[in-house]
Amino acid sequence: MAIIDLIEYVDENRNELVHRIPEYGSGEFRLGSQCVVRESQRAVFVRDGKALDILPPGRHTLSTANIPILSDLLAIPFGSKSPFRAEVYYINVREFTDMKWGTQQPVLFRDSEFGMIRIRAHGTYSMQIKDPQRFLVQVVGTRSTYMTSDIEDYLRSIIINEFNDMLGETLTSLLDVQGMSLDLATAAMHALSDDFDRLGLELRSFQISAITPPDEVQERIDQRSSMGILGDMRTYTQFQTAEAIGNMGEGGSGGGNLTEGAGLGAGLGVGMAMGEALRDAMRGDQAQSQPAQQQPAQAAAPGTRFCPNCGQAVAPGARFCTNCGHNLQITNACPNCQTVNPPGAKFCSNCGTQLT
Numbered sequence: 420m421a422i423i424d425l426i427e428y429v430d431e432n433r434n435e436l437v438h439r440i441p442e443y444g445s446g447e448f449r450l451g452s453q454c455v456v457r458e459s460q461r462a463v464f465v466r467d468g469k470a471l472d473i474l475p476p477g478r479h480t481l482s483t484a485n486i487p488i489l490s491d492l493l494a495i496p497f498g499s500k501s502p503f504r505a506e507v508y509y510i511n512v513r514e515f516t517d518m519k520w521g522t523q524q525p526v527l528f529r530d531s532e533f534g535m536i537r538i539r540a541h542g543t544y545s546m547q548i549k550d551p552q553r554f555l556v557q558v559v560g561t562r563s564t565y566m567t568s569d570i571e572d573y574l575r576s577i578i579i580n581e582f583n584d585m586l587g588e589t590l591t592s593l594l595d596v597q598g599m600s601l602d603l604a605t606a607a608m609h610a611l612s613d614d615f616d617r618l619g620l621e622l623r624s625f626q627i628s629a630i631t632p633p634d635e636v637q638e639r640i641d642q643r644s645s646m647g648i649l650g651d652m653r654t655y656t657q658f659q660t661a662e663a664i665g666n667m668g669e670g671g672s673g674g675g676n677l678t679e680g681a682g683l684g685a686g687l688g689v690g691m692a693m694g695e696a697l698r699d700a701m702r703g704d705q706a707q708s709q710p711a712q713q714q715p716a717q718a719a720a721p722g723t724r725f726c727p728n729c730g731q732a733v734a735p736g737a738r739f740c741t742n743c744g745h746n747l748q749i750t751n752a753c754p755n756c757q758t759v760n761p762p763g764a765k766f767c768s769n770c771g772t773q774l775t
Contacts, residue, residue, distance in 0.1 A: 424449060424451075424452045424453065425452065425453050425455070426440055426448070426452060426453065426454040426455070426462075426507050427454070427455035427456075428440060428460070428509040429457075431509070431511060432566070434515075434517075434566050434567045434568065435511060435564060435565070435566055435567075436510070436511050436515075436548065436554075436559075436565045436566060436567060436569075436570075437508055437509070437510055437511070437554075437555065437559045437562070437564065437565040438508070438509045438511075438563070438564055439506055439507070439508050439509075439562075439563045439564070440506065440507045440508075440509065441506070442563040442564070443563065445504040445505060445506050446504065446505065446506065446507075447503070447504055448481055448503060448504075448505050449481075449503075450481055450482055450503075451480060451481065451482065452480070452481045453478055453479070453480060453481075454474060454478070454479040454480075454481060454507060455477075455478050455479075456474050456475065456476050456477060456478075456479065456509075457476060458476045459511060459512060459513040460476065460509050460510065460511060460512065461473055461474065461475065461476075461509075461510045461512050461548075461551040462474040462479075462507050462508065462509055462510070463507070463508040463510060463551055463552055463555050464481075464505065464507055465505060465506045465507070465508060466503065466504070466505035466506075467505075470552050470555065470556065473551055473552055508551075508555055508559070510548055510551035510554065510555065511548065512547060512548050512551065513547070514545050514546070514547045514623050515545060515546055515547065515567055516543075516545040516624075517543075517567075518543060518544050518545060518546060518567065518571065518574070519541070519542075519543055519544075519571075519575075520541065520542055520543070520544060520574075520575050520578045520579070520582075521539070521540065521541030521542070521575070522538075522539050522540050522541065522579055525537035525538060525539050525632075525633055526538060526539075526583055528586070528587070528590075528593075529587075530591075530592050530593055531591045531592045532592045532593070533592070533593070533636075536593075536632050536636055537632060537633055537636070538593065538630055538631065538632050539629075539630070539631055539632075539633070540582065540586070540627065540629070540630045540631075541628050541629060542604075542625070542626045542627040542628040542629075543626045543628065544578070544622060544623075544624060544625045544626065545622075545623040545624045546574075546615065546620050546621065546622055546623060547620070547621045547623050548619060548620060548621075549616065549619055549620060549621035550619035551619070552619075553618070553619035554618060554619030554620065555619075557617075557618060557619065558570065558618055558619065574615075577611065577614050578607070578611060581607065581610045581611050581614065582607055582610075584610075585603070585606050585607055585610050586603070586630075589602070589603060589606060590603065590630075593630065593631075593632065596630045600627050603627055604625045604626060604627050605625075607625050607627075608622055608624075608625045611625070724737070724747070726740035726742060726743060726745055726747065727745070727747075727751070727759055727760070727761050728740060728743050728745035728761065729742050729743040729745070731743070733747065751763075751764055751774060753767035753769065753770060753772050753774065754772065754774075755767065755770050755772040756769050756770045756772070758770070760774060
């Protein structure tokens with residue numbers, strides 16, 4: 420293997436956190452070799468599996484003066500230019516601003532306005548490697564390259580756990596989210612700082628893009644808002660009916676749209692609701708201004724008779740109808756079943772016997 424006299428790493432990937440020189444195995448470095456570290460980098464010098472030192476930005480000469488531990492680890496029987504095997508890990512310490520977090524599944528939340536509902540939350544955050552040696556030892560290990568995608572899922576799970584606990588303690592209703600977004604983001608940063616610090620990372624910023632319920636819950640909230648704007652249930656029903664009629668008119672054949680869109684059963688239900696709503700709309704405030712209708716007539720007293728000519732109720736023992744003057748003593752009774760038939764009937768309404 421060739422002896423490496425210049426150590427540097429320039430063409431880093433935008434999502435690359437750590438890159439090792441050389442990528443495979445260990446390299447042969449000579450005392451006096453040059454190591455170049457740029458402003459957005461830190462270099463961790465490793466020999467025999469032990470991190471010896473962290474090199475800051477600049478040009479460094481590998482010597483016992485720059486890395487004092489080398490004097491204890493290197494036996495120099497071959498002179499001051501003797502090569503030795505080691506690795507250099509370049510740590511990218513710039514701020515990574517394109518990190519995303521979010522709930523994969525809706526979480527249950529106790530809302531003071533809507534009760535138990537499921538919500539989703541998502542946003543972005545930025546992070547930075549704060550302790551290169553700790554991050555290398557505890558997270559990267561001996562991998563030749565380490566990307567943000569390698570740790571993003573793990574960080575997302577940490578964020579979701581802390582965020583759910585913080586949300587349950589801080590937020591009372593979804594209606595308060597807009598006014599509390601900044602406070603929630605600040606609280607999340609404080610809650611997550613220890614978790615990131617344990618990995619050698621620093622959480623630089625935390626943003627909440629949205630906290631929303633599922634689509635079906637959002638639709639119900641929109642309907643409730645519409646009812647609040649229109650005033651009451653009757654007005655809201657009339658508004659929905661007018662919209663439905665307009666949509667049917669635009670579609671050409673209204674019945675076909677109902678049948679295709681919601682099925683026959685739903686179409687019948689919509690038709691009944693539309694009929695009731697239209698009836699209420701036509702009555703409008705007129706029904707409120709009219710006096711209350713009279714109470715329905717009381718049930719006929721026991722023994723009350725009815726005129727066979729006009730059907731008017733007559734008092735027991737009356738000889739003539741007070742409405743049409745019919746002689747109640749003249750009856751057209753069936754000779755077979757004694758059923759009283761209307762005057763002029765030719766056949767009995769009960770048994771069909773011909774009346775004389």
